[in-house]
Amino acid sequence: MIRTDALPKARGALPYAPDVELPGMLWAVYVTSPHPHAEIRRVDTAGAREVPGVVDVLTAEDLPGLLPREPEPTRPLLATKVTRFVGEPVALVAAENLPAARAGASRVQVDYRVLPAFTDLEREFPHWPTPEEMRSHPQVNAHVHARRGDFDQVAHRADHVHRERYQTAMVAQVPLEPHACLARVQGDDWYVLTTTQAPFGIREDLADKLGLPQEKVRVEGTWVGGGFGGKNEALLEPHALLLSRRTGRPVRIALTFQEEFLFSRTTQPAIFWMESCLKDGKLVARRTRLLLDTGASLPGRDFALGYSLGFTLGPYRLESFELEGYALRTHRPPFGPHRAPLAPQCTFASEGHLDSLARDRGEDPVEFRLRHVWRPGDRTALGQPVGPFAAEAGLRRARETARAWKASAPPGHGVGVALGFWSTGTGAGGEARLTLSPEGLVLLQGEREIGNGSIWQGLPEVVAATLGVPPAIVSVRYGDTAHAPFDSGVWGSRTTAALGYAVAKAAEGLRRELERRAPGSGPVSFTARDGALTVAREGRSYPATDLMTPEERAEGGLRVEAKHYGKNEGTLEEGLVLEGEMFPYSDLIASVHVAEVSVDRETGAVKVLRYAAFQDAGKVVNPPGYRGQVEGAIVMGLGTALTEEGLLDPEGHLANPGLLDYRIPTLSDPPPELTIVALEGSLGSGVWGSKGVGEPPIIPVPAAVANAVADATGARVTVLPLTPERVSQALRGGARDPGGGRR
Amino acid sequence: MAYALHFPRSFEEAFRLLDPQGQPPALPLAGGTDLLPAVEAGRWHPGALVSLSRLPLATFERAGDEVLIGGTLPLRRLEREPAIGELLPGFAEALREVGSVPLRHRATLGGNVVRASPASDLLPPLLALEASLDLRSQHGRRRVALVDFLRGSWETTLQRGELVERIRVPVPRPGSYRWQRVRPANDISQVGVATALVTSDARSPWRIAAGGMESHPQRLSGAEAALPQEDPSPGEIEEAVHRAREGTRLKDDRRAGEEYRRHLLGVLLRRSITSTVERARSMKGRRT
Structure with missing residues (x-):
């Protein structure tokens, strides 16, 4: 199957945000902090203003008079007295063209006094800190402590307590299209065209940040060249709008790759101390202690810690557990969502630890998992009932595959298995508008297609299947937030599953309406003829548009609207002793992966040769789109597993802000043999019983690879990514692991 | 970062444009895979770029017990020369490892040698093969062994106004x-x-x-x-x-x-x- 947007994209015919121009448009370029932590003593813009072509320079001083009302106390739009990470915007220069804007930006003089920076979690915390140390630690942003039972008491009575430390790296989303937008303010119309996963989310965010009522903000999405969680927040849009407001002209900002690495919001390093207790061969308790670098995040605004901690327990039955973590405010870029935020990292720790425990005890790690995995009817560690969940079925398939590969693999190869679980955002709401018009069936959307096919292909598929016609007669059109129906956005693996629900309801509504209008009383069937919907009843068939009223004809068609606001059900268990915030799970999804690797014992190089994914699908809506999401997630996960790592130099600057040394997988890197199996039947709360697919398949990838390396070599690498250098050092023993943040 | 881009059709014209006294200096442009990003990033500020694409330098020839590789021969064409795989198998395997195929369609051997990157994948095999360079300027030609040409990271004895005409490699050599x-x-x-x-x-x-x-x-x-x-x-x-x-x-x-x-x-x-x-x-x- 060839996607209908593939050829125009390959030919460069579809405009992305940096391709759109408006007459009289200005270009704006950021002046950003070169220091992780510094006092700003003075910002001198005179030099920039002298550059021919420079029209305006915006600094924090200009903001107060510019905003309609004082915005919510969020992160300052431009740094005022202090900069808190390299890349934090300090000023912007707008000019008639890009070279003039760059020249102007290079002539803005900022007088900094460098302050001590906290950028290295590992150096600051070589050990799990004591409560006393943390009580007075100025960088603690959030603390979560949850327990059921008394871990120490269980450990005291246990036959064996397994203890390990895991560490994960800074990884970035790396969309191949960096952030870009084009803003135009005319009177009360604050309009911005931008590359985003969530136009309505951006509208709300902009209204907050600029102190505007939402109805004055109009956001139009463009085709999106990849988001992966990094395009949910208003990053450049506030600045472009403010500059447009001041200059009265349209303003474009388009980040370079280097800027994308420096100031987009991403995953920062984490350290996990894992402990598990065995009694009579059974896993009875686990304790996780987590230090999470959340970058220059805002005090009291942490969702990451409470959300991620639960993933470190895995989907396993435990009599008691203890979870404790600190989110630390550091002088790195602020933490932000990134395809299943932190779940691959937590699962690397959790599944690596489980695997190493089982191997230590001489038990097959898959059998060990099968003895403990949640089954429908169990309760999660946080107390929600486990509904339809295909973890056990996935483990059985993985066991079969792992055995077959192990039997056929040459000596020295290793086979590893890992199980990840996820809970989706199917509760977030969405609305659909389907129009029967002379041009066919048209869906109007705020979000543009982001690359995964969910908007462009998945939603038409739902309409077509509901009516029983081919998807080719359904098309998608786009509108800005003033015209398109509301939707929460393309995130949280929710688009096809949750927005698809609203779309199915709209298609159902259209079917009922046409049945009501069609003359006669027999059963109605639909077909497509010459690209148009055709209605057949009692031996007569005619174009569906014949059933439209003259008014509808005049207004462009018969419109049907529907909405779907799901529920995130569940409460936390009553017996849970909790300080801080945690969130109940809903709609559990399992991913069970198998990796076969070869390891060069001298150089430490790891090659993934065969890879299989058994995915808890519920029901697949769009099979090629489903497969594409799983393939993409696996390849992206292999980057996290093997090559991707944001490195800081000793002064706290990102040492590899570019595609040369921040190594995402290339086309020559995916495993030569890739098997993807959708396990259908454990139905979820999405349309037709579907479950989300964007995020779940990335979750177990680093763990599966590390477990395969352990199987091949007997050496457990507990630091991500598994670069040849780290693996080689683990194999040779002795040499100190360079740790995260160095290499 | 404005600069003039010239396409001389003769060596005389090229050497005139590459005037060693010019300020800021004019730089020769071969494949540009290294130079153009460096200019774009502001690490180089050339007065002009002088493309070598119209000079007869993209040549390959076997002469007795040497192969003569023209300075602007794209790496992709070089790696497809049967003589390279047959006579210089070690060099051939290094050539196939440089960047990506699209990059090798542009990148040249002369460019790789004069940039003298410490991480070059081509310099170790050329050093082991005892390669030498024919350099040409408005004052004439000189031949220099690669080992003497390289002076440090990103540093060579290439003079301003001088071009790599050919790289000479003795053959056959396992x-x-x-x-x-x-x-x-x-x-x-x-x-x-x-x-x-x-x-x-x-x-x-x-x-x-x-x-x-x-x-x-x-x-x-x-x-x-x-x-x-x-x-x-x-x-x-x-x-x-x-x-x-x-x-x-x-x-x-x-x-x-x-x-x-x-x-x-x-x-x-x-x-x-x-x-x-x-x-x-x-x-x-x-x-x-």
């Missing part, structure tokens, strides 16, 4: 190149080791060079001297590995630690020697 990277393709090598065999040297028939050093890629003459014969004994190979590891200053940077590079140098040297010995056997009878 050899091999072994390298290690974090990501197998499209990445910079952490260490690269090239070995090659010559026939006429009383001291040692081995030529060994490596990249990933503290400075530019260099010959490892201590290791060469430990290998007095074409088919070395395991003990001799270990001695060569020992000398290479002990006698070499290696880089310590974000791409690899010094300790790991030293470890790799030994591993890759051992593998390269073994591979070259095998190739020498299969090339027997075709060597000069």
Whole structure:
């Protein structure tokens, strides 16, 4: 199957945000902090203003008079007295063209006094800190402590307590299209065209940040060249709008790759101390202690810690557990969502630890998992009932595959298995508008297609299947937030599953309406003829548009609207002793992966040769789109597993802000043999019983690879990514692991 | 970053445009895969760029016991020359490892040599092959051995106004190149080791060079001297590995630690020697 947007994209015919121009448009370029932590003593813009072509320079001083009302106390739009990470915007220069804007930006003089920076979690915390140390630690942003039972008491009575430390790296989303937008303010119309996963989310965010009522903000999405969680927040849009407001002209900002690495919001390093207790061969308790670098995040605004901690327990039955973590405010870029935020990292720790425990005890790690995995009817560690969940079925398939590969693999190869679980955002709401018009069936959307096919292909598929016609007669059109129906956005693996629900309801509504209008009383069937919907009843068939009223004809068609606001059900268990915030799970999804690797014992190089994914699908809506999401997630996960790592130099600057040394997988890197199996039947709360697919398949990838390396070599690498250098050092023993943040 | 871009059709015109006294200097432009991003990033501020694309430099020729590679011959065309794979197997395998195919369609051997990147995958094999360069300027021509041409990281004895006309490589020479990277393709090598065999040297028939050093890629003459014969004994190979590891200053940077590079140098040297010995056997009878 060839996607209908593939050829125009390959030919460069579809405009992305940096391709759109408006007459009289200005270009704006950021002046950003070169220091992780510094006092700003003075910002001198005179030099920039002298550059021919420079029209305006915006600094924090200009903001107060510019905003309609004082915005919510969020992160300052431009740094005022202090900069808190390299890349934090300090000023912007707008000019008639890009070279003039760059020249102007290079002539803005900022007088900094460098302050001590906290950028290295590992150096600051070589050990799990004591409560006393943390009580007075100025960088603690959030603390979560949850327990059921008394871990120490269980450990005291246990036959064996397994203890390990895991560490994960800074990884970035790396969309191949960096952030870009084009803003135009005319009177009360604050309009911005931008590359985003969530136009309505951006509208709300902009209204907050600029102190505007939402109805004055109009956001139009463009085709999106990849988001992966990094395009949910208003990053450049506030600045472009403010500059447009001041200059009265349209303003474009388009980040370079280097800027994308420096100031987009991403995953920062984490350290996990894992402990598990065995009694009579059974896993009875686990304790996780987590230090999470959340970058220059805002005090009291942490969702990451409470959300991620639960993933470190895995989907396993435990009599008691203890979870404790600190989110630390550091002088790195602020933490932000990134395809299943932190779940691959937590699962690397959790599944690596489980695997190493089982191997230590001489038990097959898959059998060990099968003895403990949640089954429908169990309760999660946080107390929600486990509904339809295909973890056990996935483990059985993985066991079969792992055995077959192990039997056929040459000596020295290793086979590893890992199980990840996820809970989706199917509760977030969405609305659909389907129009029967002379041009066919048209869906109007705020979000543009982001690359995964969910908007462009998945939603038409739902309409077509509901009516029983081919998807080719359904098309998608786009509108800005003033015209398109509301939707929460393309995130949280929710688009096809949750927005698809609203779309199915709209298609159902259209079917009922046409049945009501069609003359006669027999059963109605639909077909497509010459690209148009055709209605057949009692031996007569005619174009569906014949059933439209003259008014509808005049207004462009018969419109049907529907909405779907799901529920995130569940409460936390009553017996849970909790300080801080945690969130109940809903709609559990399992991913069970198998990796076969070869390891060069001298150089430490790891090659993934065969890879299989058994995915808890519920029901697949769009099979090629489903497969594409799983393939993409696996390849992206292999980057996290093997090559991707944001490195800081000793002064706290990102040492590899570019595609040369921040190594995402290339086309020559995916495993030569890739098997993807959708396990259908454990139905979820999405349309037709579907479950989300964007995020779940990335979750177990680093763990599966590390477990395969352990199987091949007997050496457990507990630091991500598994670069040849780290693996080689683990194999040779002795040499100190360079740790995260160095290499 | 405005500059003029010229396309001279003759050497005379090119040398006039590359006037050594010009300020800011005009720079010769071959494939541009390294130079243009550097200009774009503001690391170079040329007065003008002088494209060499219309000069007759994209040539390849076998002349007696040498191949003559034109300075602007794209790497992709070079790697497809049957003579390269047949006569210089070690160089051929290094060529296939440079960047990506689209990049190799543009990048040139002359450009790679004059940039003198410490991480070049082509300089170690060219050093081991005892390559030399024909340089040309408005004052005439000169020939210089590559080993003397390289002066440091990003540093050569190339004069302003001077162009690489040809790279001369003696053939046939069994050899091999072994390298290690974090990501197998499209990445910079952490260490690269090239070995090659010559026939006429009383001291040692081995030529060994490596990249990933503290400075530019260099010959490892201590290791060469430990290998007095074409088919070395395991003990001799270990001695060569020992000398290479002990006698070499290696880089310590974000791409690899010094300790790991030293470890790799030994591993890759051992593998390269073994591979070259095998190739020498299969090339027997075709060597000069």
